[in-house]
Amino acid sequence: MAELLAGLGTSHVPSIAAALDKGLRDSDEWKPFFDGYIPAQDWVRAHKPDIAVVIFNDHGNSFFLDRIPTLALGVAEEYQPADEGWGPRAVPNFIGASDFAWHLADQMVAGHFDPMICRELDVDHGLQVPMELVFGRPAAWPVKIVPILVNTIQYPIPTPQRMWELGQLLRRAIASYPTDEKIIVMGTGGLSHQLQGARAGYINPDADRAWIAKIGADPARYRAMTREDYIAEFGSEGAELIMWLVMRGCMDDSVRTLHQQYFAPASMTGAGMVLLENMG
Amino acid sequence: MTITDRIPDTPLLDRARSNAGYALNKMAMGLSTPAGRAAFLADEDSYLDRFALSPAQRAAVKARDWAEMVRLGGNLFYILKISAVDPTPIRAIGAAQAGLSLEDFLDQRLGKVTNG
Incomplete structure (x- = not known):
């Protein structure tokens, strides 16, 4: 059966991509942020995952408000970077793990999750940035991907509890997949930020640091919180953090936090990362 | 138009805002193609004419009044595309x-x- 190699949570702030595109990786402002990912990058490189399941939200790039899937699953052979207004970024196309994706589609629907199944899909910074933070800027990505898209833009958004349950289902889908491939699950978004309204610019570094410290060791509170709790504590766009719960719900109750970092703010966002491994 | 926020100063794109801002957000979504961006840059008024913006929404776009665009149902992830042109x-x-x-x-x- 396939192996759940690790769970990784990370921000996907578009300014991270812009900094890379502008050659600011090693600038005084950004170097501490990017350097914080090096230990996790080294660990992932050494453990050679075959597939990355990336849970993220589209930011009004691939889906317009005419049709918003609460949950969508990519089964494509290949994904191109989306045009977010500035033209598609010069990152390699992403190769889909379509065999596992179709297996996951079967498992999801059988388990009473009913995603929109996407055969042609451009992917925006929500997927691009985590891939770049984990795998750098290779000529070709070293893993195939399975995108899971969660609506966090138009209300109602799904509940944190539903995200956790989706993680549990993903775990069963990995366990029942008859290959020896190694899978890393990446929950993305957050941490605290709010981009709209008079509370724009809200960040909550104390809450962010607590999240980074506890999402591995003691996630019960985050699993129990309401959507409104997330918005109040982490800001309206900070509610993206519910997508980390898919990753956490996929893991064992007991996990080791291999690496972590927190940096604030990246642009207008608290930016953080954890790399989790099952205790086994 | 006044829409009450459930969480103070935090406009969520719920039914009321999504309905109010649909045309405004659709206009902005049109800027995610090279053709849309070229049309906006060549003749902004003609581009805006393609969409059923309210007079207040149109004025907010023309003035690049971001707070007003959001107040009128614009969602940042869409209207941000205006900042690309x-x-x-x-x-x-x-x-x-x-x-x-x-x-x-x-x-x-x-x-x-x-x-x-």
């Missing part, structure tokens, strides 16, 4: 919504840092 830093858009100067916004909200 008329470059505006995201933190300036944030400051405008907070009703602060950029300097005060960075200082009071973000701890006066410059990343991004």
Whole structure:
């Protein structure tokens, strides 16, 4: 059966991509942020995952408000970077793990999750940035991907509890997949930020640091919180953090936090990362 | 139009806002293609004519009044595409919504840092 190699949570702030595109990786402002990912990058490189399941939200790039899937699953052979207004970024196309994706589609629907199944899909910074933070800027990505898209833009958004349950289902889908491939699950978004309204610019570094410290060791509170709790504590766009719960719900109750970092703010966002491994 | 926020100063794209802002967001979504951006840059009024914006929404777009666009149902992830054709830093858009100067916004909200 396939192996759940690790769970990784990370921000996907578009300014991270812009900094890379502008050659600011090693600038005084950004170097501490990017350097914080090096230990996790080294660990992932050494453990050679075959597939990355990336849970993220589209930011009004691939889906317009005419049709918003609460949950969508990519089964494509290949994904191109989306045009977010500035033209598609010069990152390699992403190769889909379509065999596992179709297996996951079967498992999801059988388990009473009913995603929109996407055969042609451009992917925006929500997927691009985590891939770049984990795998750098290779000529070709070293893993195939399975995108899971969660609506966090138009209300109602799904509940944190539903995200956790989706993680549990993903775990069963990995366990029942008859290959020896190694899978890393990446929950993305957050941490605290709010981009709209008079509370724009809200960040909550104390809450962010607590999240980074506890999402591995003691996630019960985050699993129990309401959507409104997330918005109040982490800001309206900070509610993206519910997508980390898919990753956490996929893991064992007991996990080791291999690496972590927190940096604030990246642009207008608290930016953080954890790399989790099952205790086994 | 006044829409009450369930969480103060935090406009969520719920039914009321999504309905109010649909045309405005659709206009902005049109800027995610090279053809849409070229049309906007060549003749903004003609481009805006393609969409059923209210007079207030149209005025807000023309004035690049980000707070007003959001108040009228615009969602940042869509209207941000306007900043791709008329470059505006995201933190300036944030400051405008907070009703602060950029300097005060960075200082009071973000701890006066410059990343991004």
